[in-house]
Amino acid sequence: MRHLFGYEERSAALFLAPVMLVLMGVAVFPIFYSLYISFFRIKLTRPNRTPFVGLDNYTDLFTNELFWVSVVRTVTFSVVSVTAIAVIALLISLLLNQNFRGRRVLSTILLVPWAIPYVANALMWKWIYDSGYGALNGVLYQLDFIDKYMIWLGDQDKTIFLIANAFVWKEVPLAAILLLVSLKSIPSDLYQAARVDGAGVWQRFIHVTLPAMKPGFMLVMIYETMMAIRHFDLFFILTEGGPGDASHVLSWHIYVETFRNLSFGSGAAMSYVLALVTFALSYVFIRTLGRRI
């Protein structure tokens, strides 16, 4: 009897099987299980009563005021962060694409924030922003920009931007490297051809550099948007959603609902909403930016 798959395919399947099994357990199963429990009212404070409630967890969301606040916070945080990341990463990648002394050292230093884990990054910024002994206060005070130490994260109007700043610092390296790769992939003949054709520095940037960077740019936008929308660590460590609801983003809202209110059903429903929104956004990005590449 001849097998449907050849020897290579069958042995590949065999080697992959253990990993697939583990993935089934830790990824695929939770995905479906959380969908399943999002249709029940599960509160660990009443573990014996878990009635099926259909779409109630979902519809309840939209009447919850704090949910809408968290949506606004998330959008603000994401738009500010992603814009800043894109612009700063673009400038840095253009800089690193030039030939100058010390370029390698600078590229290496640039990568440091990328190597720091999210939690460590958050703790670092907690120190920097600290109202008593923080570096930000220290520097600004010594430079005479402020005349007394400030409680930076206690200011409702600034909190989300300060957190965005910490997030941008962490994310820029990867984004810059991704953009740098697309810059490096531009053949130098194209610039030469454009020079002979009479294009100046700015026109070469518009007609050669930017179009070539489009795929890299799209990747950065999609990836960073997804990272920003779902980001949790900074909010958990720096502010716990505060002061008030100033940094009460969606991921924090889900955390509070699930692990503080122990309301697993509605937490799962929110997670699903967040996943769908992320998915929809990437789709929009691909459709708009991805056109005609």
Added chain:
Amino acid sequence: MARIRFENVEKKYANGFHAVKDLNLEIRDKEFLVLLGPSGCGKSTTLNMIAGLEEVSDGSLLFDDELVNYMPPHKRDVAMVFQSYALYPHKSVYDNIAFGLQMRRAPREETDRRVRDAARKLEIEHLLDRRPSQLSGGQRQRVALGRAMVREPAVFLMDEPLSNLDAALRISMRAEIKELHQEMQTTFVYVTHDQAEALTLADRIVVMRDGVVQQIGSPGDIYERPRNTFVASFLGNPPINYIEGQIKVTDDQMVRFVQGELELNFPAETAAKLADCDGLTVLLGIRAEDVEEGSHGGAGAVLTGKVNSVLPVGSDLFLGFELFGNELFFRVGKDIGHASGDEVSLTVDLNRLHVFDKDSGASLIW
């Protein structure tokens, strides 16, 4: 009008590499000049200096007696076709061709007319809306030509424009480029490492090696009267054969090439140039096609040796031939009936022999 003159031009790259050395060359108006040489000899560097893409390190570069050392590319009225074609990947064929005119703010109708004109001549009208990635190599080539054509430049620069095409297309494009030159009536500077291409296209050929010009001349000149062994070896297929031996001037003023049992008498004209070379070690150069089968006598000398290999190449045969321990390659008519191991006689045309100094490689009969 465009004459280009290099006066003692040097090119050193930032890393210190000396790519072009003491270049003196005058490119005539409306001439088709080919820069020929092996990869890395400085052809592209020279072309890029004309384009203004590379700075001249020392010496003068003049366009019609005007010093252009520091003139940026777009002011030089040159257009260039790159080996990779360098088409803008995100622009349509139309916009690729129009780009140079748009950058120069040519009127829209004028641009449109010229683009469509060029497209018609190059037979790529139906491709104007496509992207470069949707074109075949030959079509991209044409777009690159079109982009240069529409500018109607005073100087047309081409850097190995045909080397990415397959053999058949390469030959038909040669003819088209030659036609283009006749039609455009401008100066063409063409870079290639393909001697056959240079021989068919050029009005004059400049042969380069390691940044140094070896010889400048018409294709016939370069082929028939190579200045040194480098030029002699670089042109011709299969390459020229060399036999190392001595010059012997006899008492009765005969000049003779001697290698062991092999002795050849030079005809009078050649002999005169070699009169004071008695005892000199030389390389005797015999072009692959300068022999005929059989022993006709006449001005020829008969070489008798053994056939080592027979390689049919369509119209002709390449014959590997062993003569007193020398391995030689000749090109003969395909109806020669020999097989490996046969003893054959070939008549060599003594008027077409080349003689080079063994040590310097310089021609002794130039």
